[in-house]
Amino acid sequence: MTWEGWLTLAVVALVIGAMGSGRASPAGALFLGLVVLMSTASITGTEGLLTPAQAASGFGNTGLMTVGLLFVVAAGLTRTGAVASLVEPLLGRSRGLRSAQWRLLSPVAALSAFMNNTPIVALFLPVVNDLARRLGLPASRLYLPLSYAAILGGTCTLIGTSTNLIVNDLLRQTSETPALALFDLAWVGIPAVVVGLAYILLMTPWLLPDRREALAERRDPRRYTVEVEVAAGGPMVGRSIAQAGLRHLPDLFLAEIERDGHSIPAVSPDEVLQGGDRLVFVGVLESVVDLHKMRGLKPAAGAAERLKTPINERCLVEAVVSDACPLAGQSIRAGRFRERYQAAVIAVSRGGRQLSGKLGDVVLRPGDTLLLETHPSFVERQRDARDFHLVSGVNDSAPRQHHKARLSLLILAGMVGLAASPWISMLNAALVAAVLLTLTRCVDLGEAVRSVNWNVLLVIGAAIGLGQAMDNSGAAAVLGHQIIHLASDHPLIALAGIYLLTSITTEAITNNAAAVLIFPVAVAGAEALGVSPTPFVVAIMVAASAAFTTPIGYQTNLMVLGPGGYRFMDYVRFGLPLNLLVMVTALLIIPRVWPLH
Structure with a gap:
């Protein structure tokens, strides 16, 4: 193997190590690898590494788009x-x-x-x-x-x-x-x-x-009081509280129903909803946001319906009432909050307790946290103003367009x-x-x-560039021939080797980067054996996706790490047997569907 091949292998190994150790982001490590190989090619005048056009080709890849x-x-x-x-x-x-x-x-x-x-x-x-x-x-x-x-x-x-x-x-x-x-x-x-x-x-x-x-300590201590109204003719009408999914929303308590001027406290799960019912909930922000998205419910009092901003352009914003707020000491309705700020008050949090009366009659106090439905520009307008403290948008809070x-x-x-x-x-x-x-x-x-x-697209594009360098330098061909040599020219053993190599690499870095880096190795191995590359490519697809053993192997594994309160060994204990089961299943089926000849 030429020095270009050894350099490419060294760069790829360092990139994988940096990503696997967590000391560098996948995008950062991959782009640094591209810079090293492109710079070396430019300085030495070598065409066997990576030209700028080849490095950028991954970002025009149709799969990436x-x-x-x-x-x-x-x-x-x-x-x-x-x-x-x-x-x-x-x-x-x-x-x-x-x-x-x-x-x-x-x-x-x-x-x-x-x-x-x-x-x-x-x-x-x-x-x-x-x-x-x-x-x-x-x-x-x-x-x-x-x-x-x-x-x-x-x-x-x-x-x-x-x-x-x-x-x-x-x-x-x-x-x-x-x-x-x-x-x-x-x-x-x-x-x-x-x-x-x-x-x-x-x-x-x-x-x-x-x-x-482990998760008990992470619960949000804030409790909002929120009012919603059952839309007349909507899907909630005629359904019980339990059937509508309102009884056991996480950390959200249905305090009462107001119907035709009468209050129904201690609501039974069998209570049947009617159009125009006003429901009062007390609970955490996340569940209030989920309630806001449910079909058949709308904010009570119709304040949000009279906003000038189209519903598809709105979001939810949290804001704490300051001492300098001109509406402190006035009710939400009397202070004409909606007209003044072009925002509708959806819920109010005050010391974690339920607020009595209708939401529009709540008298604002300094320190109250308001949940507002408004245009995203509200955050920029009020961030440096004196009326509110800690103004921030709520992620993924845009109202759903159920229709x-x-x-x-x-x-x-x-x-x-x-x-x-x-x-x-x-x-x-x-x-x-x-x-x-x-x-x-x-x-x-x-x-x-x-x-x-x-970030996902940047990782894919950069990884394609490194994969091109593996092919240009001959490193992929050498690795492919080594796998074939170890497999004693037996296609099935070579297929298992490619699968295992992809799986191990995926658990250390991201699935997309691992697949792209192993792809030229698999194609080179198939050419050395004189067989179709399709079964090897399918093995890469399955192995790169079937990453269950570490939290960093697949993005969704990382997404549930915090909410589930997991530790690293939980992934190993539960995921490793699943990795092996999927590998055995794939290796039994792939050669029969895509013959190794």
Whole structure:
């Protein structure tokens, strides 16, 4: 191997080490590797490393652009409440741990086959809270299974994970072998989902701990008093409190119902809701935000309805009333809060206790924390003003556009249908869906741009550049031949070696970076054996996604680390056997579907 190959291997090893140790961000480490290789090539005049054009080529990769567009599609589905409307009826009938897991994980796995895993897990985090509280279960036995189910479902289609798209696009560019179709991975993905979900259902009570005590200290001590009204003719009318999902919202207590001027305290879960009912809740911010998104409820007194800002441009903002606020000592209604600030008071927190009377009659005091529905510009306008302290926006608090849920689901179905057809590429189908979602205002253009996880795209683009350097320098070919040598020219053993190498690398760094770095090694190995690269590419796709053993192996694993109160060894204890089960399943199926000859 030439010095260019040794240098590339050394740089890649250092990049992987830096990411695995946590001392550098994935994007930072990968870009530093690109800088070293490009600079060396420029200084020495060597063409066997990496030219600037090759380093930048990854950012124009069609797979990368498809991933970015799928973030927009996921934002449109989330913004309209389409996903929640599909799964809420299933979750409402859960009775115990295994029942809750089955009703939670099966729709998650199905949805993640067609949506990016990250927004799906983010969408279901509050659902896990709700299930755990309502059934008296430890949330730690639901959060990690949630992440694992999303990962498993993503192995079923090309659009299930960004990794599949990127690797398939690399296959199309570097080989004469036909690229995979949308549902080809289902041959491996569906059996992996069945095996994985069975393992989760059987082994959770034995291998996942109860972390309720570790999470008790993290609860938000603030309690808001919030009023909502049951919309006349809406889906809540005629349903009981329990059927509407209002009885056991996490850390949210239904204090009373006001109906036709009469108050109903100590509300029974069998109480049937009527149009115009005013419901008074006391609870934490996160649950108040979830309540704000529920279909069939609206802020009481109609203050939010009279805001000039269109509903699709609003968000929730927290603000603490200061001593200098001109409305201190006046009620919200008498002080004409909405007209003065172009913001509607949704809830008030004062010392964690319930406030009596209607929300509009609450007399504001310095130190009161207000939850406001308003335009995002309110934060900038009031941040340096004297009326409020600690003005800050609430993440993911835009009101859901439930009336467009069906439309967004139709657009998703159309995207899947177009992608599965032989006439339109996945990129084209995703672009059509993203444009339709923005044109129909299912998601605002600014929100669509903000929904894109640019860090993920930067990691993918930089990793493609390093993968190109591995190919240019001959390092990939040398590694491929070494794996073949160790496998004694046996294709099945070589396939297992590629799978294992990808899996180990993925657990140390990100799945996208690992897949792109191992791809040229796998192709070189297939060429040395004189076999099709397709089974090796499928092995990379599955191994790079099936990362269950560490929190850093997959982004969704990291997302549930804090909420679940997990420790590193929880991932090893529960995830390592699942890694091995999926690996065995994949290695048994791949050679039969894509023969090694």
